[in-house]
Amino acid sequence: MFDPDCYPMFDRRKLLKGALGAGLLASGLPIVASSPVRAQFKQNPFSLGVASGDPAADGFVLWTRLAPEPLEARGGMPSVPITVTWEIATDPDLKQITRSGSEVARIELGHSIHVEVEGLEPARDYFYRFRVGDAESRIGRARTLPAPGVDVAQLRFAAAGCQAWEGGYYTAWRGIADDNLDMVFHYGDYIYEYAFIPMDRYGRALPRLMPKDFPICVTVTDYRRRYALYKSDPDLQAAQASCPFLSSFDDHEVADNWAAETDRNTPADAFLFRRAAAFQAWYEHMPVRRSLMPRGPNLTAYRRFQIGNLANVSVLDTRQYRSKQPCGDGFKPNCAAADDAARTMIGTQQEKWLADGxxxxxxxxxxxxxxxxxxxxxxxxxxxxxxxxxxxxxxxxWDGANAARDRIMRAWADAQVKNPVVLTGDMHRGVALDLNRDWRDPASACVGVEFLATSISSGGNGSPTLSNAEALHANNPHLKFISDQRGYHRHTVTPDRWQADFRVVDQVSIAGALVSTVKSFVVEAGKPGLSEA
Structure with missing residues (x-):
C-alpha cells in the first residue's frame, strides 16, 4: 500500500522539466553531439523489421530501428549517430526508384528512424527499404490514401491489438499480412508491462516465455527491451511490412488501467516518470510522425485520417485525459459516480476536436x-x-463515464452523422453491438454500430462459445455476437455497405494454426444496425 508520508512532496511538472534539462529524459534534442558515421555490423541491424504508418494522400511515415542485439540495453548499438539511407519505388523489386534520402539514427531515440515522406501520388502502393553500411532491410509495402473529396470504391483494413508474448503465437498477424490490406488500425496493448512469469495463473505451461531477466517495465530500457522482444516475432514483422499502420495505445504500453496522471500501484510523481519512459519507447517503436514525439510524460496521439469521401477515421486517446475510474475501478454494480456529468474519457479539448471534425x-x-x-x-x-x-x-x-459517451452521441446527432462506426479492443473478445440513441432504453433507435476486435494472443486459445452467452444476450439486446477466440477483424468498406469479418485462429498455443472467418456482419449505409452477411 502506498504511504504518502514516505514520499517527499514536490512539483512534479518542475521535476520533469528539470529532468529534461539534465538529459535524463529525451526531449527531442541531441545529447551526443558527434557527427553521423557509417557503420559496419556483424549481425543484422534490422532485426526488428520495418514498418510504415500514418498515411496521407501524398505520403506516409517509414520506420525502422537499428538493433543488432535487440534485447541488450542499447540494442547492441554504439552511442554515436549512424547514417541510414532509404529508398522508395513504385515496384516491389525496387527497380523504379522514385524517392531516396538519408536520416540519422541517434541513441537518444534508441537509434530509431522516422522518415516522413511527401510528394507521392494518392491511392497507390509504394515499396521501400533501408540500408546502413553493408546491411539491407527487407522490402516493405506502403500505400498512400485517396485524396480528400474523391470517390473511393473500396477500403480494406484490419483492426487488431492485445498481443501478450506469453499468451501465444502471433499467427493472426500472419493472416493480416496475407490479406494484402490498405492499412491496419492497432488499437493498443502492443506490449504488456508485466515481469517474467514461468507459468500462467493456473499453473499451466505458457506457449512461450519471455527471458527470465525481464522485470516489470519502469525505465525506458525496460520498455525498449520489451518492444524489441515483441518485434522479433516474424509474423508481426510480416504484418508491419505489408501495409501502413494507424498506431494507438491503451493501458499496457504504460501500466495496467492507468488513467491520466494516476496508476493504481504508483504515487503520481513517480508515475509520470514511468509514463515518460513508456511514451518514449512507444514513439521509438511506432511508425508515427514526429509531431507525436513525447515531451516528457505528454504525447498528443489523437489525430484523424480522411480517406477520400468514403471515411473519416478519428483515432482517439482514451487514457491520457480521462477521469480516474470511479468506485475503485473494476466490474461493479450501482456506481452512481459513473453518472457524474464532469467525468470524461478523452478530455474537453479532444471532445471539441472530435465534434469539430x-x-x-x-x-x-x-x-x-x-x-x-x-x-x-x-x-x-x-x-x-x-x-x-x-x-x-x-x-x-465508457460505462465509467456515461456523460462523456452521451456527449459523443449528441455530437453525432448535432452534426447529422448518419453512419458512425466505433472500432474497439481491450476485452480479448470478438464482439458486435448495435449502438442505441439512449443506452438506458433498449427500445430507442439504433444510430450506429461497434466492432470490438479480439486479441492477437492475450488470453490464450480461448473458446468459440461462452458458457454464459445466453444470459449476456438476454441482458443486452443490442449485443449481436460475442466470441472468446483470438484473431482480428477484417473490414471491407464501400459507399453502400460495411462488412466486418471476424477472423479467428484455431489455437495460439502452437505456431501456424489455421486462420478462418467465424462470422461476418454487414451495415448498410444510411440504415444503422447490424445484420449477418
Missing part, C-alpha cells in the same frame, strides 16, 4: 477508432464479475 469533414462513414468498449454492456452472469440484481459494468470502459 464531425461538423467540418464530410464522409459516408464516420469512424471512431479507439481502445475500450464504447457501448453500455451489462456483465451479469460473467464468471469473474460479482453476482448482482443490478447491471454490472466495467468501470474502465
Amino acid at each position: 464531425y461538423r467540418s469533414i464530410q464522409a459516408t462513414w464516420q469512424v471512431l477508432a479507439q481502445q475500450v468498449l464504447f457501448a453500455h454492456l451489462d456483465w451479469r452472469s460473467y464468471p469473474f464479475v460479482p453476482e448482482s440484481e443490478a447491471p454490472v459494468v466495467n468501470l474502465d470502459s
Whole structure:
C-alpha cells in the first residue's frame, strides 16, 4: 500500500522539466553531439523489421530501428549517430526508384528512424527499404490514401491489438499480412508491462516465455527491451511490412488501467516518470510522425485520417485525459459516480476536436477508432464479475463515464452523422453491438454500430462459445455476437455497405494454426444496425 508520508512532496511538472534539462529524459534534442558515421555490423541491424504508418494522400511515415542485439540495453548499438539511407519505388523489386534520402539514427531515440515522406501520388502502393553500411532491410509495402473529396470504391483494413508474448503465437498477424490490406488500425496493448512469469495463473505451461531477466517495465530500457522482444516475432514483422499502420495505445504500453496522471500501484510523481519512459519507447517503436514525439510524460496521439469521401477515421486517446475510474475501478454494480456529468474519457479539448471534425469533414462513414468498449454492456452472469440484481459494468470502459459517451452521441446527432462506426479492443473478445440513441432504453433507435476486435494472443486459445452467452444476450439486446477466440477483424468498406469479418485462429498455443472467418456482419449505409452477411 502506498504511504504518502514516505514520499517527499514536490512539483512534479518542475521535476520533469528539470529532468529534461539534465538529459535524463529525451526531449527531442541531441545529447551526443558527434557527427553521423557509417557503420559496419556483424549481425543484422534490422532485426526488428520495418514498418510504415500514418498515411496521407501524398505520403506516409517509414520506420525502422537499428538493433543488432535487440534485447541488450542499447540494442547492441554504439552511442554515436549512424547514417541510414532509404529508398522508395513504385515496384516491389525496387527497380523504379522514385524517392531516396538519408536520416540519422541517434541513441537518444534508441537509434530509431522516422522518415516522413511527401510528394507521392494518392491511392497507390509504394515499396521501400533501408540500408546502413553493408546491411539491407527487407522490402516493405506502403500505400498512400485517396485524396480528400474523391470517390473511393473500396477500403480494406484490419483492426487488431492485445498481443501478450506469453499468451501465444502471433499467427493472426500472419493472416493480416496475407490479406494484402490498405492499412491496419492497432488499437493498443502492443506490449504488456508485466515481469517474467514461468507459468500462467493456473499453473499451466505458457506457449512461450519471455527471458527470465525481464522485470516489470519502469525505465525506458525496460520498455525498449520489451518492444524489441515483441518485434522479433516474424509474423508481426510480416504484418508491419505489408501495409501502413494507424498506431494507438491503451493501458499496457504504460501500466495496467492507468488513467491520466494516476496508476493504481504508483504515487503520481513517480508515475509520470514511468509514463515518460513508456511514451518514449512507444514513439521509438511506432511508425508515427514526429509531431507525436513525447515531451516528457505528454504525447498528443489523437489525430484523424480522411480517406477520400468514403471515411473519416478519428483515432482517439482514451487514457491520457480521462477521469480516474470511479468506485475503485473494476466490474461493479450501482456506481452512481459513473453518472457524474464532469467525468470524461478523452478530455474537453479532444471532445471539441472530435465534434469539430464531425461538423467540418464530410464522409459516408464516420469512424471512431479507439481502445475500450464504447457501448453500455451489462456483465451479469460473467464468471469473474460479482453476482448482482443490478447491471454490472466495467468501470474502465465508457460505462465509467456515461456523460462523456452521451456527449459523443449528441455530437453525432448535432452534426447529422448518419453512419458512425466505433472500432474497439481491450476485452480479448470478438464482439458486435448495435449502438442505441439512449443506452438506458433498449427500445430507442439504433444510430450506429461497434466492432470490438479480439486479441492477437492475450488470453490464450480461448473458446468459440461462452458458457454464459445466453444470459449476456438476454441482458443486452443490442449485443449481436460475442466470441472468446483470438484473431482480428477484417473490414471491407464501400459507399453502400460495411462488412466486418471476424477472423479467428484455431489455437495460439502452437505456431501456424489455421486462420478462418467465424462470422461476418454487414451495415448498410444510411440504415444503422447490424445484420449477418
